[in-house]
Amino acid sequence: MSDATKDDLLQKPISRRDMLKLGAAGGVGLLLGAGGLTGVLAGTGMLKDSAKAADAQTAGDTVPFYGKHQAGIVTPAQDFICLGAFDVTTTDLGALRTLFQKWTEASAKLAQGQGVGDESGNPILPPVDTGEAMGLNAAGITITFGVGASLFDGRFGLGSKRPAALVDLPAFGGDELQPEWTGGDIAVQVCANDPQVAFHALRNLARIARGKAVLRWVQDGFQRTRTADPNGSTPRNLLGFKDGTNNPDVKKADVADDIVWATQADGANWMADGTYMIMRRIRMRIEVWDRTHLNEQEATFGRHRDSGAPLGEKDEFAPLDFAKQDDKGKLMIPMNSHVAVANMGGKVKIHRRGYSYSSGIDLKTGQLDAGLLFICFNRDPRRQFIPMQQALAAQDKLNEYIVHVGSAIFAVLPGAKAGGCIGETLF
Amino acid sequence: MSDATKDDLLQKPISRRDMLKLGAAGGVGLLLGAGGLTGVLAGTGMLKDSAKAADAQTAGDTVPFYGKHQAGIVTPAQDFICLGAFDVTTTDLGALRTLFQKWTEASAKLAQGQGVGDESGNPILPPVDTGEAMGLNAAGITITFGVGASLFDGRFGLGSKRPAALVDLPAFGGDELQPEWTGGDIAVQVCANDPQVAFHALRNLARIARGKAVLRWVQDGFQRTRTADPNGSTPRNLLGFKDGTNNPDVKKADVADDIVWATQADGANWMADGTYMIMRRIRMRIEVWDRTHLNEQEATFGRHRDSGAPLGEKDEFAPLDFAKQDDKGKLMIPMNSHVAVANMGGKVKIHRRGYSYSSGIDLKTGQLDAGLLFICFNRDPRRQFIPMQQALAAQDKLNEYIVHVGSAIFAVLPGAKAGGCIGETLF
Incomplete structure (x- = not known):
């Protein structure tokens, strides 16, 4: 869509390329972190009806990246996940801090349906963004960061900050854990309603980490899509049974506070409003x-x-x-x-x-x-x-x-x- | 949706469970092979407007399984693929023939958005269908069968029927082929707009083959989804470039005849209206x-x-x-x-x-x-x-x-x- 007009925008969903143009034209991009694409477009009269807005909200829309809690935790599950664990290769705490700064800035852009840098690029440099999500909308992407116990092992002088709740998991009967699917210094969970959008995000974050952290394992996953089940009934697992019927309703703030969100009282002060994630690859x-x-x-x-x-x-x-x-x-x-x-x-x-x-x-x-x-x-x-x-x-x-x-x-x-x-x- | 009424059906997309009920109630199921779900529903006044019909046609609808050519070849590419190759373990041609008979019947059901057998099942037997696609629509599924050169190696007395065009591929410069991603007696290509629908089909076909054929390799794949790119522009590969811009338009019968469909003149008579598929796993x-x-x-x-x-x-x-x-x-x-x-x-x-x-x-x-x-x-x-x-x-x-x-x-x-x-x- 190289000559986008407002009329075009009325007819077509908004891609990350369009967003760059909107942002350049009127500074709209800055608003997205707070209200999401639908809100912005509704405010500027660019959506024809609420049905389209509702559609966008559930499938192609943006989910705010910034907030008290990270997104992707109580956010209703998107259709796809690309979950990666990194091993940190630098031993410099400053470099690690810089990495998280760059990851934060990149993730905020990705969450808005943008690339991580100028997509047209400088011809005599490698492109800043790898490009495979150009033209795609945000697809409800969320990016969620966690740190493993191994990050507190002394390399960075963080030992005293290890939360008591971040225990080493005990051995469970029947476990047949494989090292290549276990552990990691940092987790990056990318969820989206499109697998290419999710892959693109994890790949670009891995690229930004070059020289500081390397991928240890990556696992893609899926649920039934909104295409095959527009009503969003309880997903079935691969044994054919509905899975999640009795899940607590974490959309309710008091339920989430009770089950999900760490507080200062739970241990490390710095983890207040965070949470603990457990991954198990269950064959x-x-x-x-x-x-x-x-x-x-x-x-x-x-x-x-x-x-x-x-x-x-x-x-x-x-x-x-x-x-x-x-x-x-x-x-x-x-x-x-x-x-x-x-x-x-x-x-x-x-x-x-x-x-x-x-x-x-x-x-x-x-x-x-x-x-x-x-x-x-x-x-x-x-x-x-x-x-x-x-x-x-x-x-x-x-x-x-x-x-x-x-x-x-x-x-x-x-x-x-x-x-x-x-x-x-x-x- | 355990108490589906016509009113419900007007509001909700049709799942494979609903289809079983419709089929049982009025014999509608038999019509689907010819005209697809949209046609049937339009004919019975069960679709409110053409927009919904168009939506269903492109994403959740059925693609006819039976026809002069197999589906999944000139069918516009769905969002997902689950491609499996089988090694045949029986040496009995009759058993192989029976397998294709069962696969054909199962695939025709799957293409209609049904399970491969009674979904409720007999409680003292294993379920006929594995169940993970219950409640999902057909998601545009196609299932396409091919046979490899190794099937003509003498086990079944088919040596004289090997088509001249089914050559052993020559070694290409730069190839680093791994045996675990190479060859196979039979290929089953499942494409759908939902990965769970695609997985379900290949899994159930593998289950039907038990004792006659085993999976040799399976590779899942994706394109950008309709969710992230509702306009369906040319997909980008993972190097960030559009891939397929110059593809011939095989929706045109003369183009497909020229490029895709084998004729009697091309060699083996039995391959008329078939085609030859090449898979390359390109890292x-x-x-x-x-x-x-x-x-x-x-x-x-x-x-x-x-x-x-x-x-x-x-x-x-x-x-x-x-x-x-x-x-x-x-x-x-x-x-x-x-x-x-x-x-x-x-x-x-x-x-x-x-x-x-x-x-x-x-x-x-x-x-x-x-x-x-x-x-x-x-x-x-x-x-x-x-x-x-x-x-x-x-x-x-x-x-x-x-x-x-x-x-x-x-x-x-x-x-x-x-x-x-x-x-x-x-x-």
């Missing part, structure tokens, strides 16, 4: 599962496959009643079912935000290397994720069909205001 | 490319990165003029640029239908394992793909930044009529 033994009877599958999850309802119920969102018995006095929901064990008496909650992954064939077995890229956020893993995973590792019937092959824990940094820097409370 | 040396000046990048492709226009032009679709010189008498488009070498004097054309891939980190180098899942269709690789790739391997400046690590060639079978079977002309 599914798909071929074994596919040979299992439906009854057994449903007893494994504790829910009906078709409706997602608790066993014995019809409605997906029916309350879980772990005392309910069938006419022979047998518990409707087995005590070792996934839903029963994970429930933890209703007292322990985490905010899950996972994706499915499919990574081709495992050359050793010839079977599909596919499963769940489990991601959760919680304010204190010692009281939330760890006891829950210990219970699951010990009792969950689902363990017959899954194996945890990757693991990492990160302290997800507090958000930053425009002009500030992610990590400024730590470094 | 991009992304980190090297990202250090290269924009001028050099543009000289490598022969196009401007920003607009996609030929060097010296402004418009993406400006004709390629390989004689045009700058004011110093230098050719505007270098003779060793990708576009110049691939042009082959305008005499050799193929139908490309590739996707980008991103498969995490290469553990050996720590670099991104990402690039192009090159796929093309042509009526005779001896006159089309092979000479073009020989020229590219010898001269293309792009070779500094890419390496071919996987390769396969398949005879893509003719289409089948409803009631027929893919492969019926061969087996």
Whole structure:
């Protein structure tokens, strides 16, 4: 769209190239961090109707990067994830600080649907932005930064700042962790409604890190897209079951405060308004599962496959009643079912935000290397994720069909205001 | 949507669950092979307006499975691909014939947005369908079958039927082929506008093949989605350049006849209305490319990165003029640029239908394992793909930044009529 007019803009969604032009023409770009694209366009009369605005909001629109908390945590899950862990190669704290400054500035641009630098570029230099997202809209992108326990190992003199809640995860029964899918000094979680937009962001952030940090592992993931499920019902995992029916509603501030956001009282002052992220790469033994009877599958999850309802119920969102018995006095929901064990008496909650992954064939077995890229956020893993995973590792019937092959824990940094820097409370 | 009414259907896109109900209620399912979902719903007054119909047609709708040619070849490229190659483990031609019969029936259901069997299932048997696409629409899915040269090696007595055009690809200069990404007895290409819908199809087809064929390799791929680029402009590859600007318009029957569809005259009678598919897994040396000046990048492709226009032009679709010189008498488009070498004097054309891939980190180098899942269709690789790739391997400046690590060639079978079977002309 090389000769964009306002009429064009009325007809067409806004690309990152258009945004650069709008920004250059009227300084509109600066407003986006606060209100998002839809707000700006509605304010300037550039959107025809609220339906288009709603569409943009859920799929192609921008999500503000700056804020009290980082985006991508209580943000409703986008369709795709590109999750990378970095190992830091510099031992200079100043260089690390500079890296986070550059990452913050780049991420704020990416969140607005822009490239990380002048897209036309200087012909006798490498382009600042790698270009594969030119012409694409922001696709709801969020970029979320966390730091691993290894960053506090003495290289940077940060040892005394390690939060008590950023524990080394204990060994869980059944773990078969592979080093190439485990750990990392820094996590960068990119989520978007388009995989090319997500890949572009992680790639450009890795490029900015050159000489200071290198990628340790990268895992892509997906959920059913809005294209295939415009109503946004509960996603199904690759075992065919709805996954996330009973998730706490972290859109409510008090729920998020209770489950997700760290406070000063939780330990390190610098982590207030941050959270803790756990990644588990959980491979599914798909071929074994596919040979299992439906009854057994449903007893494994504790829910009906078709409706997602608790066993014995019809409605997906029916309350879980772990005392309910069938006419022979047998518990409707087995005590070792996934839903029963994970429930933890209703007292322990985490905010899950996972994706499915499919990574081709495992050359050793010839079977599909596919499963769940489990991601959760919680304010204190010692009281939330760890006891829950210990219970699951010990009792969950689902363990017959899954194996945890990757693991990492990160302290997800507090958000930053425009002009500030992610990590400024730590470094 | 457990209590679907016609009113519901007016408001909501149609899922594979709804389709089962519609089919059961009025036998509508049988019509879908011919006209697609939109046609059926329009005919029954179940679509409110043509805008919704157009939307469905491009994203969530069905593409007919049965026809003179297989779908997924001249079908406009969907957003995602899940491409698998199988090794046949049975040596019984009858078993192979049965497999294609079952695959045909399953694929016809999948193409209609249904599961491969009764989704509710018999509780004391494994579910017939694995379930992860329940509630999702068809997402424009196509499933396309091909057979490799190795299927004609004598196991099945098919040696005399091997088409002359199904050659073993010659070694190309610079190839670094890895066995795990090369060859295969059978190819199954699944394309859809949702990755979970695509994965579900390949997985269920692999499950149906149990005891007869096993997956040899699987590669997922993506293009920019309709979400991020609702106008569907030319996709960019992961080197940031538009890829496909000059593709022949195979929507035109005469162009497709000229480039894509095999005829009896081309060799094997049984391949009439089929075509030949070549897969090349082309890894991009992304980190090297990202250090290269924009001028050099543009000289490598022969196009401007920003607009996609030929060097010296402004418009993406400006004709390629390989004689045009700058004011110093230098050719505007270098003779060793990708576009110049691939042009082959305008005499050799193929139908490309590739996707980008991103498969995490290469553990050996720590670099991104990402690039192009090159796929093309042509009526005779001896006159089309092979000479073009020989020229590219010898001269293309792009070779500094890419390496071919996987390769396969398949005879893509003719289409089948409803009631027929893919492969019926061969087996």
